[in-house]
Amino acid sequence: MLSRAENEMLCRTGPGTPMGELFRRFWMPALLMTDLPEPGCEPVRLKVLGENLVAFRDTDGKVGVLERHCPHRLADMWFGRNENAGLACAYHGWKFDVDGNCMEMPTETAESSYKHKVRMVSYPTQEYGGVVWVYMGPSEQQPELPQMEWCRVPDDQRVVRSWLQDSNYMQATEGEIDSAHISFxxxxxxxxxxxxxxxxxxxxxxxxxPMRVLDSAPRLTVKETDYGFTYGSRREVGEGQYYWRVTQFLLPFYSMIPGPSRSAGSGRCWVPVDDEHNMVFQYQASADGPMSEQQRVRASASPENLTRQHHELKDGTIIDCWRPQRQRGNDYLIDRRMQKFDNYTGIASGREQDMAMTDGMGPIPQRWREHLGTTDIAIITARKILLRLARELQGGKEPFAPHHGDTYRVRPIDIVSDEADFVKLYDKHADLAMAKV
Ligand code: FES
Ligand SMILES: [Fe+2]
Structure with missing residues (x-):
């Protein structure tokens, strides 16, 4: 259980908030590289940590992420012309490059130096692992990219997708480190x-x-690490054997998911759009060679039917994003007959089953009303670490993980073993938890 004040600190990530400042110390996934498919293509409207932005790939192929509104009279730069290495505002033609420099100011005289005095807020970007990453923090603290295996494998060994969800980032993240929910x-x-x-x-x-349904009360053990923490969930499967799922939470909002055949694993990134929406980046990757067609189909199976949409957020901001067909507005197409006979929720695919639970808590859950149980220990740890780091940063102490990208080179484990003790299991199978790429 958190106090109201702690809940606020955990969930609010806009400019100047403690958690927002912490997240501004990390590179963050902002959009898919394929959302900007070619030089000079259509710009994309996005919002990250409560800031309205526009992304574009200029005619030279460089990616820029700029503030959304033109510094002249605040027109929406998304309507701009993507031309000759810059984005020109469609209102009066002021034109900016990917670094936010004003290249042209055609409404002023040729001799005017005004254009050298006007800049747009622009954030550094990198293309990495199929994703455009953005860094929104102080330039002197610019960190390293997290060296997660799914980002490092060649492009044909990875499937990455994104979509918008209707909740604060934190309950979505918590859903991933809640090993008990999969049994239900x-x-x-x-x-x-x-x-x-x-x-x-x-x-x-x-x-x-499936082994994971047999024991619905897994024993959880958490071990803090430089990147966040790893935890083991142990289910008894009979005859002195345990089914172990060893999972990571990586700062500031990444999860890894174990599975017997996912060599470089799968997982998700939960990026705050604003305090009431998050953008999920879901990856599945193979370290052992190109993914087969069957693996690609599977990696794209859930959510189903993602479509690219113009989407209006509650505050009236428009963003361009992927949305699943089953969503909050249509109750995830719940089928009560299916719930009686076929599956536990009556919702057809895994991601929407999660979304119904996490979106359904309300945009920001009232965590002071919770009654946490023994299976919630990983969730409690994630909250504790994030709050601790945010407070430390307020006191002037910079976080460790953003400047140590190699610390992210880990893998989740899925194993059946007679070992009952997590620390011993982890030591015994330390090689399985290390990235190979
Ligand atoms: S508002 Fe953009 S150039 Fe005038
Ligand atoms: Fe889930």
């Missing part, structure tokens, strides 16, 4: 009814049931 929220009683593309390989008991 993602349970299929009637495996025959499960859409084929969603049948990801998982560890099965001799009778064909």
């Amino acid at each position: 929220n993602h349970r299929w009683m009637n495996m025959d009814a499960m859409p084929a593309a969603q049948r990801t390989p998982q560890r099965l008991l001799p009778d064909g049931r």
Whole structure:
């Protein structure tokens, strides 16, 4: 349980907030590289940490992320012309390059030096792992990119997608470090009814049931690390054997998900759009060579039917984003018959099952009303670490992880073992937890 004040500190990430300042110490995923498919293409409207931005790939192929509104009279730069190495405002033609310099100010005389005095806010970007990353913090603190394996593999060994969700980033992140929910929220009683593309390989008991449903009260052990923490969830599967899922939470908002056949793993990034929306970046990657067509189809199975949309946020801001067909506005197309006979939620695919739970808490949950249990220990730890780092930064202490990209070179583990102790298990299988790429 958090106090109201702690909940506020955890969830608010706009400019000047303690958590917003902490997140501004990290490179953050902002959009997919394919959202800016070619030089001179259409710009993209986005919002990150409560700031309205426009991204564009100029005619030379360079990517810029600028403030949304033109410094002249605040027209929306998304309407601008992407021409000759800059974005020209469609109102009076002031034109800016990817670094925010004013290249042309055609409404002033040729001799005027005014254009040298006007700049747009521009944030550094990098293209990495199929994603355009942005850094929104002080230039003297510019960090390293996190060396996560899914970012380092060649492009044909990764599938990355993004979509907008209707909640604060934190409950979405918490859903990923909540090993207990998979036994319920993602349970299929009637495996025959499960859409084929969603049948990801998982560890099965001799009778064909997935191991993760057998013991619905996994024992969790958390171990803090430089990148955040790792935790083991242990389920008893009989005859002195334990099914272990070893998962990471990586600062500031990344999760890794173990699975028996995902060599470089899968996982998600939960980037705050504003305090009531988050942008998910979901990856699946293979360190062992190009992904097969079947793996790609599976990696794209959930959510289903993502479409690119013009989307109006609650405050009236327009952004361009991917949205799933099943969403809050249509109750995720819940089917009560399916819920009775086939799966636990009546919602057809995994990501929407998660979304119904996390969006349904309300845009910012009232965490002071919670009753946390023993399976919530990883969630408690994530909150504690984020709050601690935000407070430390307020006191002038810079976080460690942003400047140590190599600390992110880890993997989740999915294993059956007779080892009952997490620390011993982790030591025994330390090689499995290390990235290979
Ligand atoms: S408002 Fe952009 S040039 Fe005038
Ligand atoms: Fe889930």
